[in-house]
Amino acid sequence: MRDMINIEKEEFQEKLKSAAKELGLSLNKYQFSLIYSRRMKGYNTKIVLHRFHKRIEFRFGYKWKEVGWEIQKGAVQALLCRLFKKNKKTMSISLLDSFLSNVHSSYLVQEDFEDDILRESFERVNGKFFNSSQGISRVRFGKPSKTTLGRYDFDSDEIVISSIFKKAPCELLDYVMYHELLHKKHGYGSSLKRQYHTPSFKQEEQKFPDYKGVEKRLQAFISHN
Ligand SMILES: [Zn+2]
Numbered sequence: 001m002r003d004m005i006n007i008e009k010e011e012f013q014e015k016l017k018s019a020a021k022e023l024g025l026s027l028n029k030y031q032f033s034l035i036y037s038r039r040m041k042g043y044n045t046k047i048v049l050h051r052f053h054k055r056i057e058f059r060f061g062y063k064w065k066e067v068g069w070e071i072q073k074g075a076v077q078a079l080l081c082r083l084f085k086k087n088k089k090t091m092s093i094s095l096l097d098s099f100l101s102n103v104h105s106s107y108l109v110q111e112d113f114e115d116d117i118l119r120e121s122f123e124r125v126n127g128k129f130f131n132s133s134q135g136i137s138r139v140r141f142g143k144p145s146k147t148t149l150g151r152y153d154f155d156s157d158e159i160v161i162s163s164i165f166k167k168a169p170c171e172l173l174d175y176v177m178y179h180e181l182l183h184k185k186h187g188y189g190s191s192l193k194r195q196y197h198t199p200s201f202k203q204e205e206q207k208f209p210d211y212k213g214v215e216k217r218l219q220a221f222i223s224h225n
Helices: 009-022 063-067 069-083 091-103 116-130 161-166 170-186 199-205 211-225
Strands: 006-007 031-037 045-050 054-061 108-113 140-144 148-155 158-162
Touching: 009 031, 009 069, 045 069, 045 116, 054 063, 054 069, 063 158, 069 091, 069 108, 108 116, 116 140, 116 170, 140 148, 140 161, 158 161, 158 170, 161 170, 170 199, 170 211
Parallel strands: 031 054, 045 108, 108 140, 140 158
Antiparallel strands: 006 031, 045 054, 148 158
8 A cells, every 4th residue: 555655855855954954953964754644634744753763754644745845844844843942933934834724734743763663663552552543752762670661751742661672572562662652541540549550541451462471471571681
């Protein structure tokens, strides 16, 4: 199934790089790409930073293909501003703002993955269990802890996974990723008790295929690493 058009032509590289330059960002180390995806709704946009591969990927809903470059450039710049915490208003960003207020949609998403292993796991789990409906600001590896296997930070919308999972089987990494995404989905639970693993949380967690087997393999992995 071909649902996207991937644009990595020289011409686009230059366009994207000069958009970044206007913001005062020097991102020469990075490879840029822009994808128009049929899977993304309407005028949604997303920026994905692959730190390891020094790649910045823009994903735009398919509708963007028909939009003039100046406005697309505004979206590129708005996403870069978010990712690199810049506060700059360019001509293109102003054009984007008025464009989006006309189409009644303004949805800018940023995702930042430290590693491809984490991105792939996130996308597998998100696709399989959440119908790809979950977004995330950042996923990274933390300390090689055996007690805190992962955590989800509500304020920064960030998942941190213990680095012992760098060499774990996919299944175990996915299981931890799933657990953390359930935290995002379920929120704080009862605000009085701040109960994290509520009965409905646990019930949903057990939907992971071969839940009991995975739990055993996870314990075995932890004790051998
Ligand atoms: Zn938990």
